[in-house]
Amino acid sequence: MALKTLLEDVKSYSGFQSKKRLQRVLLNMQACSDSSIQNGDDTAVIPNGDGFNLFAMEGFIPEFVANDPWFAGWCGVMVNCSDIAAMGGVPVAVTNSIWCQDDDALMQMARGMNAASQAFGVPIVGGHTCQDSPLNQLSVSIIGHATHVLSSFDAKPNHVLLCAIDLRGEYREPFLNWNAATSAPSGQLQQDIALLPKVASMPGVSGAKDISQAGLLGTAAMFMDCSRCGVEIDLDRIPKPAHVSWLDWLRSFPSFGYLITCEADVAPQVLAIFQQRNIHAACIGQLNNSARITVTHQQENDVFWDFHKKPFMMPSTHTTSSSEEPDYARNYL
Known part of the structure; x- marks a missing residue:
């Protein structure tokens, strides 16, 4: 080619x-944000006394979640950890929001998230679940910490x-x-x-x-x-x-x-x-x-x-x- x-x-x-x-x-976000805030990084960066707090969230395409709910759950944790790492940070904890059509889809997403949580050593500390949804959807958020920001x-x-x-x-x-x-x-x-x-x-x-x-x-x-x-x-x-x-x-x-x-x-x-x-x-x-x-x-x-x-x-x-x-x-x- x-x-x-x-x-x-x-x-x-x-x-x-x-x-x-x-x-x-x-x-649109620029119009409603403080002029000192720039959008475009992998995570939000909030200075604190001993470095920087990092915050990110990922939402997933419904087609991807419907096709492979276990891997979608895994990726919910993995891609958030990757965003924190890309900023030079260490992941601290994740939360999630799940919409599911049935208990099987819910458990597959949950098992995927749990497996990734153990693999990356990052705990799941909370979330929100909506059952009997017309489709399966997933979003996962994360907090992290950095001393030096990339x-x-x-x-x-x-x-x-x-x-x-x-x-x-x-x-x-x-x-x-x-x-x-x-x-x-x-x-x-x-x-x-x-x-x-x-x-x-x-x-x-x-x-x-x-x-x-x-x-x-x-x-x-x-x-x-x-x-x-x-x-x-x-x-x-x-x-x-x-x-x-x-x-x-x-x-x-x-x-x-x-x-x-x-x-x-x-x-x-x-x-x-x-x-x-x-x-x-x-x-x-x-x-x-x-x-x-x-x-x-x-x-x-x-x-x-x-x-x-x-x-x-x-x-x-x-x-x-x-x-x-x-x-x-x-x-x-």
Whole structure:
């Protein structure tokens, strides 16, 4: 597949399109929020006396919940823990809201959440249940804590873009969810997400974002839009299972997948932290002031997104990064 065709197909994917459509939501939220609050991070960040409280919530597509209620319950805990980790935080506790058609669906979602709660070492401390609902739905919220915050707003030109993905898994059909979690040995998941707070404490690391349903390039677009940066991405450096096509992989949601920005001389140390735990990690790009995301693959090069022509998610005009200290009173997506 030609690179231009590949990138256009990635942009047409529903997960990518759903993130792009958030611009109208952000405009509405901006109108009713304090001017110091920026929307776009993986969690809300609230300063306290000894660091930062983190808060996030995930809701799930009814089709996904109906098709695989146990895995939806598992993912309710997992993706929230991932959001906390992406901000450099430690998950503390989760709550949930469940709507169920019958007791079987309710118990499957509950069992999935309980299994993930044990695997990640994060307790479920409350929730709300609605039975006899016309459809099965699920949302899960989480609180966490961070000493050093990694943000989508703090990437800087001339820094490098790193990618860390756990490839030890397989797709959980029928969706493009790369599952490297449910079969992981006891203790592995807790130890793996604990790497992100360690990375956050390293001098020279500027930002992070977990790879979402928008896929790797869609997540990079959200990241760069928040930070007002451009980036050149080398597709061939991205960790990928050999048997998976580039189109599927660039639309995939990995159970453990993060984009991280840092100074170039710090990159080997950051990569080693993941590689020592058998997580594939590589430097995949270079940040700049271009306000464009460009992608190279073999001998081809093309623009994936040009923020000068069209904002991706953030409603304000795309400019270069500010040198001001970040304000961590932020909402999240």
